Amino acid sequence: MMISYPERLNLAQTPTPFHALDRLSELLRAEGAQCPRVWIKRDDQSGSLTTGNKVRKLEFLLSEALAQGCDTIITAGGVQSNHCRAVAVLGAQLGLKVHLLLRSDIEPQPVGNLLIDQLVGATVSHYSHHEFKKLHQLFDQWQQYYAQQGSKAYSIPTGGSNGTGLWGYIAAAEELQQDFVRENICPSHIIHATGSGGTQAGLTMGFKLLGIDLNVEGYAVCDNNAYFQRKVSEDIQQWAEQYAVPVDVNGLSIVTHDQYIGPDYGQAGPEIFAWIKKLAALEGVILDPVYTGKAFYGMVKDIRQGRYSNASDIVFLHTGGIFGLFAQQQKLDY
Numbered sequence: 001m002m003i004s005y006p007e008r009l010n011l012a013q014t015p016t017p018f019h020a021l022d023r024l025s026e027l028l029r030a031e032g033a034q035c036p037r038v039w040i041k042r043d044d045q046s047g048s049l050t051t052g053n054k055v056r057k058l059e060f061l062l063s064e065a066l067a068q069g070c071d072t073i074i075t076a077g078g079v080q081s082n083h084c085r086a087v088a089v090l091g092a093q094l095g096l097k098v099h100l101l102l103r104s105d106i107e108p109q110p111v112g113n114l115l116i117d118q119l120v121g122a123t124v125s126h127y128s129h130h131e132f133k134k135l136h137q138l139f140d141q142w143q144q145y146y147a148q149q150g151s152k153a154y155s156i157p158t159g160g161s162n163g164t165g166l167w168g169y170i171a172a173a174e175e176l177q178q179d180f181v182r183e184n185i186c187p188s189h190i191i192h193a194t195g196s197g198g199t200q201a202g203l204t205m206g207f208k209l210l211g212i213d214l215n216v217e218g219y220a221v222c223d224n225n226a227y228f229q230r231k232v233s234e235d236i237q238q239w240a241e242q243y244a245v246p247v248d249v250n251g252l253s254i255v256t257h258d259q260y261i262g263p264d265y266g267q268a269g270p271e272i273f274a275w276i277k278k279l280a281a282l283e284g285v286i287l288d289p290v291y292t293g294k295a296f297y298g299m300v301k302d303i304r305q306g307r308y309s310n311a312s313d314i315v316f317l318h319t320g321g322i323f324g325l326f327a328q329q330q331k332l333d334y
């Protein structure tokens with residue numbers, strides 16, 4: 001099917017690399033696991049400063065902002081938000097003002113993503129977890145503030161996950177289709193970290209539109225299965241209404257694994273840091289402790305438990321996050 005995309009900016013370094021992690025598959029087989037061939041889609045290589053999944057969504061979101069004549073972008077996230085960092089960097093590249101609403105209960109250290117936010121000149125307002133519960137009001141207040149200043153602000157929800165942002169991973173599904181053709185494979189599962197649900201929603205819809213029978217497996221880094229069922233459905237519904245595409249949302253398979261979140265969002269146990277070290281040395285691929293480390297660890301555990309034993313090829317989508325690792329580097333214990 002020919003997918004007809006709305007206007008987008010060319011911001012991501014795509015196509016991102018796609019390759020097999022054969023030493024990993026061998027290692028798991030040597031341990032006795034029935035391990036399929038594991039491939040990796042390197043969306044961590046979507047740009048050095050824009051690394052990760054967010055830039056794909058932002059190609060569509062920022063295009064919409066410019067089309068609406070906006071000169072300021074407001075968005076929100078955790079203090080080490082990769083999404084906010086990508087918006088800050090792209091805002092500076094496009095000459096847009098960026099205001100970040102960041103969640104933190106303690107005085108944040110200017111490291112990792114926050115350091116980059118500051119370097120590229122974003123305005124940052126910090127809020128406690130409690131204050132962040134009224135995020136909608138904060139967005140409204142700042143929208144009004146910028147209107148009074150004679151500016152026009154465009155608000156992007158947490159993680160860039162909404163009907164417009166969803167296009168990013170519809171386009172990524174099409175790119176993956178080309179990767180599969182080139183490598184002559186038909187993977188049965190694609191595994192990725194899910195947080196605000198937009199990547200999961202875009203991939204689910206993308207493969208559906210392309211008629212590719214592939215299970216999208218979101219590994220949660222916060223919230224539970226029921227949350228993602230609702231959030232992913234809502235994002236797809238919003239997209240379908242916004243772009244007048246008929247979709248039976250209830251008929252879509254939305255699969256989330258919520259047992260690998262660990263202590264909390266942003267907090268990982270020693271097993272995650274151990275796997276970050278292991279994969280880095282084994283394959284030269286660096287994961288992060290907030291998102292990809294947890295999803296990758298979950299995938300490895302599920303491979304060991306036989307979940308993917310009938311598959312010949314599976315894909316891990318590396319959604320970025322490396323700057324978040326620098327904010328927790330002491331836990332690597334070198």
Ligand SMILES: Cc1ncc(COP(=O)(O)O)c(C=O)c1O
Nearest residue numbers: 082159195196197199291319321
């Ligand atoms: C590195 C990384 N991976 C995965 C995700 C989750 O993506 P999504 O918010 O689309 O669920 C995020 C979101 O913040 C992220 O920064």
